[in-house]
Amino acid sequence: MFILNTLSNLSNFGTLCVTRSIPDTCGAICFSKQKPKSTSLPHKDDDLAVRKFQVAENRKEYEFVDVWVDLPPTCHNVPVFDNVGVPGYTTPFVSRELQDSPWKSMNALHGVYAQKNLRIPPLAQIWMEDSEFGRHRLIGSHPIGIQRIKAIPSFFKLSGDMVYNLLDADMTLSQALSLGHLFMVDYSEKLKDIPRKNGGFIAAPTCLFYLNNKGSLQPLAIQLWSNSRGRSIVVSPNDNPHAWTLAKMHFSCAEQQWHFFGQKLPLHHLAAIYATATFKCLSDRHPIRQMLTPHLLGAIPSFNWIEEHILSPDGMADQLFEVGLEGGMTILRRAFRGHVFNNTSFQNDMRNRDVEGLPGYHYGEDGALVWNAIVKYVRSVVEFYYTSPSDITHDHELATWMNQLKSCVPSIPFLQEFTLEPVVQVVSKILWTCTAEQSVYNNDIYNMVGWVPNQPFGLSSPWRLKPTGDITKDDVLAALPSPNRTVAQAKFAGIVAAQQSACCTLLKTYSSPEHAPQVFVDSHAHGLYLTFLERLSDVQSTIENANKIRPIPYTALLPKVITNHIFF
Numbered sequence: 153m154f155i156l157n158t159l160s161n162l163s164n165f166g167t168l169c170v171t172r173s174i175p176d177t178c179g180a181i182c183f184s185k186q187k188p189k190s191t192s193l194p195h196k197d198d199d200l201a202v203r204k205f206q207v208a209e210n211r212k213e214y215e216f217v218d219v220w221v222d223l224p225p226t227c228h229n230v231p232v233f234d235n236v237g238v239p240g241y242t243t244p245f246v247s248r249e250l251q252d253s254p255w256k257s258m259n260a261l262h263g264v265y266a267q268k269n270l271r272i273p274p275l276a277q278i279w280m281e282d283s284e285f286g287r288h289r290l291i292g293s294h295p296i297g298i299q300r301i302k303a304i305p306s307f308f309k310l311s312g313d314m315v316y317n318l319l320d321a322d323m324t325l326s327q328a329l330s331l332g333h334l335f336m337v338d339y340s341e342k343l344k345d346i347p348r349k350n351g352g353f354i355a356a357p358t359c360l361f362y363l364n365n366k367g368s369l370q371p372l373a374i375q376l377w378s379n380s381r382g383r384s385i386v387v388s389p390n391d392n393p394h395a396w397t398l399a400k401m402h403f404s405c406a407e408q409q410w411h412f413f414g415q416k417l418p419l420h421h422l423a424a425i426y427a428t429a430t431f432k433c434l435s436d437r438h439p440i441r442q443m444l445t446p447h448l449l450g451a452i453p454s455f456n457w458i459e460e461h462i463l464s465p466d467g468m469a470d471q472l473f474e475v476g477l478e479g480g481m482t483i484l485r486r487a488f489r490g491h492v493f494n495n496t497s498f499q500n501d502m503r504n505r506d507v508e509g510l511p512g513y514h515y516g517e518d519g520a521l522v523w524n525a526i527v528k529y530v531r532s533v534v535e536f537y538y539t540s541p542s543d544i545t546h547d548h549e550l551a552t553w554m555n556q557l558k559s560c561v562p563s564i565p566f567l568q569e570f571t572l573e574p575v576v577q578v579v580s581k582i583l584w585t586c587t588a589e590q591s592v593y594n595n596d597i598y599n600m601v602g603w604v605p606n607q608p609f610g611l612s613s614p615w616r617l618k619p620t621g622d623i624t625k626d627d628v629l630a631a632l633p634s635p636n637r638t639v640a641q642a643k644f645a646g647i648v649a650a651q652q653s654a655c656c657t658l659l660k661t662y663s664s665p666e667h668a669p670q671v672f673v674d675s676h677a678h679g680l681y682l683t684f685l686e687r688l689s690d691v692q693s694t695i696e697n698a699n700k701i702r703p704i705p706y707t708a709l710l711p712k713v714i715t716n717h718i719f720f
Contacts, residue, residue, distance in 0.1 A: 191674035286369035349476025474610035514706035595708035659711035
């Protein structure tokens with residue numbers, strides 16, 4: 153049933169043990185206490201009494217618990233059949249084997265990677281290039297921050313002389329705005345006044361980007377907000393080059409705080425909510441439960457592990473991230489306060505940020521293919537089982553499930569009596585969250601995050617001590633995380649990358665359709681699943697062909713790369 157993969161030769165990482173249990177069936181219906189006898193709606197079930205008893209037992213086993221103030225509930229005491237292995241780390245996470253003195257050179261950084269048997273990512277050669285900095289906002293692990301702007305915000309203190317030579321010939325900022333060539337990534341409110349561990353420095357930055365005539369997204373200026381003093385600092389490529397490098401590092405560091413606590417951890421929390429509500433409210437004979445089970449497996453224990461090892465005193469949040477546990481929890485709460493379910497669907501998110509058709513935005517191009525395949529699959533299954541409005545009205549399990557979800561995530565749409573659209577929306581978003589979205593967040597993680605100067609989890613700031621013009625190369629080195637924290641971050645990125653590569657994927661290679669996992673008991677519904685696999689195969693081919701002519705291939709949304717279910 154399970155293949156056990158163990159990553160254990162990492163003793164330099166402090167005390168560490170990593171295990172992963174992976175379903176060799178990619179999540180077939182065998183992930184239940186016993187195989188369900190049918191696929192049906194409650195009012196069409198010939199054995200309704202047994203079904204009601206089963207659901208009543210489910211409701212006892214899966215209980216929501218309020219653990220955190222101002223956050224949705226979670227589930228503890230996971231039943232054995234859902235307790236898929238998750239990585240296990242034991243503290244201390246950051247070792248003290250290296251002397252924590254400031255870096256003397258980038259060569260010293262390379263030397264520590266070699267000493268600790270850490271592979272130096274290819275990005276180490278080009279991470280300081282502005283074009284690479286822009287590319288990360290399009291196809292990095294956090295490609296959902298970029299948005300087109302129609303006016304430069306009043307809080308962004310930009311003067312024309314800062315960018316006079318950074319636009320194409322004869323192009324002005326006003327013209328760039330009117331042509332739709334200016335973009336922004338803004339963390340000024342998301343990270344404003346976030347607590348920091350030990351009084352460290354975390355910017356609440358905003359970066360302005362320009363799409364030039366060559367189709368390259370270039371940073372024009374970065375505004376850093378110092379939470380402790382409330383003053384702004386704006387740096388551009390026309391400034392001291394060391395100050396500009398450090399400004400990009402501070403932006404990336406701040407982005408990592410939001411990415412981890414404001415995007416990645418909420419995804420795990422939401423997945424645990426979706427799993428708990430599904431296993432609690434729907435019989436294992438329900439088509440929606442059968443459709444979602446392969447992708448929800450492991451979501452609850454994964455988030456329980458996060459609570460125990462990351463969101464705990466002196467856990468990973470405190471040891472690795474500049475904001476620490478208190479700041480991380482503040483970010484997590486802000487993310488949930490601003491969460492609007494419909495806005496987070498792929499299509500609506502792209503439209504709201506006005507980034508459809510953005511050159512080089514392979515996340516948008518490939519994501520549309522995967523999203524459309526998911527929606528078509530979900531719609532085909534839902535429309536097959538709900539053939540009339542009365543089917544919605546009489547499905548008390550569906551109503552209970554939607555109400556349970558809405559009690560935890562208030563922005564989830566209401567179930568409507570005469571339309572299936574809310575059901576299609578919710579199920580499609582859940583499937584996207586547990587597969588494609590998670591894979592995007594972990595995309596190329598060792599290359600991006602494993603080279604610590606590129607996206608550090610923590611930095612200090614010399615701007616408290618000297619003006620921008622006086623920043624030196626030594627200041628850049630002094631701002632980097634200590635050697636022990638650097639090694640810890642690089643190994644953390646390596647572990648997540650290894651976990652992802654070990655997971656079963658959304659489109660596993662099968663010798664024939666007969667060998668595909670049986671998601672549904674019903675043969676017709678199983679045929680709809682096989683059609684979904686065929687669509688994913690077409691998506692795979694389309695993206696592979698596109699990658700042949702892309703300067704740098706984008707693989708995060710290849711169906712053979714997208715993980716089939718939640719993992720950390």
